[in-house]
Amino acid sequence: xxxxxxxxxxxxxxxxxxxxxxxxxxxxxxxxxxxxxxxxxxxxxxxxxxxxxxxxxxxxxxxxxxxxxxxxxxxxxxxxxxxxxxxxxxxxxxxxxxxxxxxxxxxxxxxxxxxxxxxxxxxxxxxxxxxxxxxxxxxxxxxxxxxxxxxxxxxxxxxxxxxxxxxxxxxxxxxxxxxxxxxxxxxxxxxxxxxxxxxxxxxxxxxxxxxxxxxxxxxxxxxxxxxxxxxxxxxxxxxxxxxxxxxxxxxxxxxxxxxxxxxxxxxxxxxxxxxxxxxxxxxxxxxxxxxxxxxxxxxxxxxxxxxxxxxxxxxxxxxxxxxxxxxxxxxxxxxxxxxxxxxxxxxxxxxxxxxxxxxxxxxxxxxxxxxxxxxxxxxxxxxxxxxxxxxxxxxxxxxxxxxxxxxxxxxxxxxxxxxxxxxxxxxxxxxxxxxxxxxxxxxxxxxxxxxxxxxxxxxxxxxxxxxxxxxxxxxxxxxxxxxxxxxxxxxxxxxxxxxxxxxxxxxxxxxxxxxxxxxxxxxxxxxxxxxxxxxxxxxxxxxxxxxxxxxxxxxxxxxxxxxxxxxxxxx
Numbered sequence: 161x162x163x164x165x166x167x168x169x170x171x172x173x174x175x176x177x178x179x180x181x182x183x184x185x186x187x188x189x190x191x192x193x194x195x196x197x198x199x200x201x202x203x204x205x206x207x208x209x210x211x212x213x214x215x216x217x218x219x220x221x222x223x224x225x226x227x228x229x230x231x232x233x234x235x236x237x238x239x240x241x242x243x244x245x246x247x248x249x250x251x252x253x254x255x256x257x258x259x260x261x262x263x264x265x266x267x268x269x270x271x272x273x274x275x276x277x278x279x280x281x282x283x284x285x286x287x288x289x290x291x292x293x294x295x296x297x298x299x300x301x302x303x304x305x306x307x308x309x310x311x312x313x314x315x316x317x318x319x320x321x322x323x324x325x326x327x328x329x330x331x332x333x334x335x336x337x338x339x340x341x342x343x344x345x346x347x348x349x350x351x352x353x354x355x356x357x358x359x360x361x362x363x364x365x366x367x368x369x370x371x372x373x374x375x376x377x378x379x380x381x382x383x384x385x386x387x388x389x390x391x392x393x394x395x396x397x398x399x400x401x402x403x404x405x406x407x408x409x410x411x412x413x414x415x416x417x418x419x420x421x422x423x424x425x426x427x428x429x430x431x432x433x434x435x436x437x438x439x440x441x442x443x444x445x446x447x448x449x450x451x452x453x454x455x456x457x458x459x460x461x462x463x464x465x466x467x468x469x470x471x472x473x474x475x476x477x478x479x480x481x482x483x484x485x486x487x488x489x490x491x492x493x494x495x496x497x498x499x500x501x502x503x504x505x506x507x508x509x510x511x512x513x514x515x516x517x518x519x520x521x522x523x524x525x526x527x528x529x530x531x532x533x534x535x536x537x538x539x540x541x542x543x544x545x546x547x548x549x550x551x552x553x554x555x556x557x558x559x560x561x562x563x564x565x566x567x568x569x570x571x572x573x574x575x576x577x578x579x580x581x582x583x584x585x586x587x588x589x590x591x592x593x594x595x596x597x598x599x600x601x602x603x604x605x606x607x608x609x610x611x612x613x614x615x616x617x618x619x620x621x622x623x624x625x626x627x628x629x630x631x632x633x634x635x636x637x638x639x640x641x642x643x644x645x646x647x648x649x650x651x652x653x654x655x656x657x658x659x660x661x662x663x664x665x666x667x668x669x670x671x672x673x674x675x676x677x678x679x680x681x682x683x684x685x686x687x688x689x690x691x692x693x694x695x696x697x698x699x700x701x702x703x704x705x706x707x708x709x710x711x712x713x714x715x716x717x718x719x720x721x722x723x724x725x726x727x728x729x730x731x
Contacts, residue, residue: 172226175201178233180266181226188262194219199373200349201227209370210349211363220351221259224319229264231316232292239290241310243317246298246338248325249475250275250449256321257295269293274300274310277449284309298326298334299718305338315346323352324359324495325475330669330718332358339366353502354495388501390536392515392525399608400516401429404488405436406542406608407514408466410550415459416484417477418468419491419500424679429488430468443469445677445714471496472676479503487515490524492672494531543607555595651701652686655708658722660693665717670697677710678703696726 172185172193193201196214203210204227214220228243235242245260247253250273257273264271272286275297287294287309294301294310304310318339320326326335339348339362348367352359355374363370395403408416418433420426423444433440441455441464452473458464459479467479468488485504491497497515504511515536517525529536542550562568578587659665667688674697675682686698699707704725711723 172197175226176205177201177226178230178267180233181229181263184263184266190222194223196220196373196375197223197226199375200224203371204228204347204349205230207347209347209367210373211355211367211370212349212351212373212375213353213355214351214373214375220321221256222263224321224349224351225256225260225263228293228317228319229260229267229269232264232269233267235316237290237292238314240314241291241294241312242314243293243319244301244312244315244338244342245293245295245319245321246301246326246335247295247321248297248329248331250277250297251452251477252322252475253295253297260293260295264292271295274304276300298331298338299715301338302334305341312342315342317347317349318342320348320350320352320362322475323350323362324354324356325499327358328495329472329475330715332664332718334718335362354498356495387510388504388513389510390501390513390515390534392517392536392538393541394517394519394522394538395541395608397518400488400518401432403516403541403608404429404486405433405438406547407486407516408433408438409547410542411484411512411514412554413465413484413512415479415482416466416486417474417479417482417500417503418466418486418488419474420468420470421489421675421681422679423470423677425489426468426470426473430466433466433468438466439464440466440468443467443473445470445472447473470676471500477503482511484512484514487513490515490517490521491528494528497528498532541608555592559592559595652698653701653704654726655697655699655704655711656722656724656726657695657697657711657716658693659716659719660691660695662692663717663719663721665690665695669716670695673711673714673716674699674707677714678706680707 172182172190175193175198177185196212197219200210200212200220200223204224212220212223214223224245228245232242245256247256253273253275257271260269260271263269270290270292272283272291272293273295274283274287276299280303283300283304287304296304296310301310305312320335323335326332348370350359350363350367350370393403393407404418418429418440420429423446426442426444430440430442441458443452443455447455455464455467456477459467462481467474469477471491482504485501487497487500491500501511501513504513515525517538525536525538575584575587657665657670667690670688671682671685674680674685680699680703684700684703687696688698689696697707708723708725711721715721
């Protein structure tokens with residue numbers, strides 16, 4: 161069943177929520193419910209299962225939090241949780257938990273977030289005292305269930321928030337284990353930004369005749385459409401950093417999130433942008449929680465205006481004043497593109513999504529257009545003349561603002577003697593020249609060469625060192641698919657990974673894990689062989705120790721795996 165629009169319902173009072181919840185919302189300044197809230201809250205309060213397609217920024221946290229708290233207030237207090245909310249990242253666990261605390265303060269709601277990286281002793285104490293709602297990442301929830309410290313026998317509501325992200329992060333087995341152990345008759349609510357077949361498969365297994373809601377990625381008012389201007393620039397890799405700087409100079413974002421593929425690339429680009437005069441911060445998996453919190457604090461406080469991050473590190477982030485999303489590296493799949501750009505264009509504000517496309521990636525851009533059914537305009541990079549014109553425009557705007565708002569009387573002592581000697585207009589021109597040059601107008605004096613975009617006939621039949629080769633050599637039980645040989649041009653080595661086909665490992669899982677957590681890109685990774693219980697991956701010898709360390713600290717398909725150099729390498 162698909163929910164019908166409820167345009168006649170506009171305020172939270174119309175949704176028949178408890179007075180305590182209405183008071184909390186009024187205190188927070190919330191008056192009008194967003195479309196996802198208008199459509200999700202009534203069926204949830206009625207006890208219906210729900211399948212909702214909605215991205216971050218649509219107001220979906222309140223859409224499930226308010227009905228959960230409404231249900232909680234109707235039952236007698238028990239030590240075991242009434243609701244479980246599963247989320248992909250610890251950042252999102254904290255955000256959802258804080259929202260539930262704010263909404264449920266007058267009800268005395270007992271909320272606890274549980275996630276990795278937090279001392280488990282404190283979590284055990286809180287769970288032992290008794291809670292109403294648990295907000296958890298799947299891995300830590302499974303740990304507590306196995307310990308017997310998270311008992312779900314009295315559970316009434318299960319919420320899967322950003323379900324597609326949880327699957328992308330390898331939590332499929334954990335989700336199945338959790339959902340399969342919940343009591344009969346509980347209510348299940350699933351939210352996802354995209355609805356690929358595997359999400360629909362979960363819905364068929366665990367939801368009973370759900371109400372279905374599909375909304376765009378923007379929390380706009382009724383009748384408004386998402387306001388995301390999408391564009392792309394084709395640029396050779398060697399010129400991408402300079403190209404990004406020029407695009408940002410022209411766009412002048414309020415706050416921008418820039419996506420890179422690897423940790424090293426994040427650090428290098430952040431340093432480059434800071435050298436250009438931007439206030440850029442880096443965010444990636446190599447940072448601890450304290451470092452991440454400080455970075456996000458500076459961004460939200462306005463002391464930084466650019467956040468450069470990997471996809472993994474940026475999951476669960478919600479930045480209210482974000483105006484631009486930049487794909488410095490092309491997303492690996494259309495779904496990833498949807499997740500990235502869904503962070504802008506909210507609440508009636510225009511957002512901008514920019515993608516830097518290397519010539520060989522032109523086909524992926526077309527694939528994203530087909531999957532999203534939206535055209536992405538390919539534009540020419542700003543020229544030196546464009547930059548000069550933009551800087552003059554900014555100088556003129558700054559001067560006009562100063563004339564309207566500043567006290568300029570103390571500068572009269574400078575201008576009046578010059579006016580006796582020169583025409584006032586000439587004095588003004590000289591002042592503008594100095595101000596304009598001080599803004600960096602002399603930088604980037606060479607235009608970026610226009611790259612060649614390879615036609616399909618060339619990109620479909622590559623040859624040489626970068627050509628795809630089949631993974632699965634003579635000793636592998638795997639087969640199918642393809643992977644590029646390590647492109648370093650130097651000596652390579654093979655790594656043993658203690659997970660294979662039996663664990664559902666695919667070549668893309670290994671490539672993604674390595675590319676997201678190390679300085680290597682996908683093209684640096686060579687042959688991949690996948691057997692039933694292990695895999696072998698070829699990487700440059702110089703990066704082998706880095707890859708081993710990174711993979712040991714992360715998970716593959718949601719589980720830790722043994723990672724080491726292959727013991728019997730052929731010389």
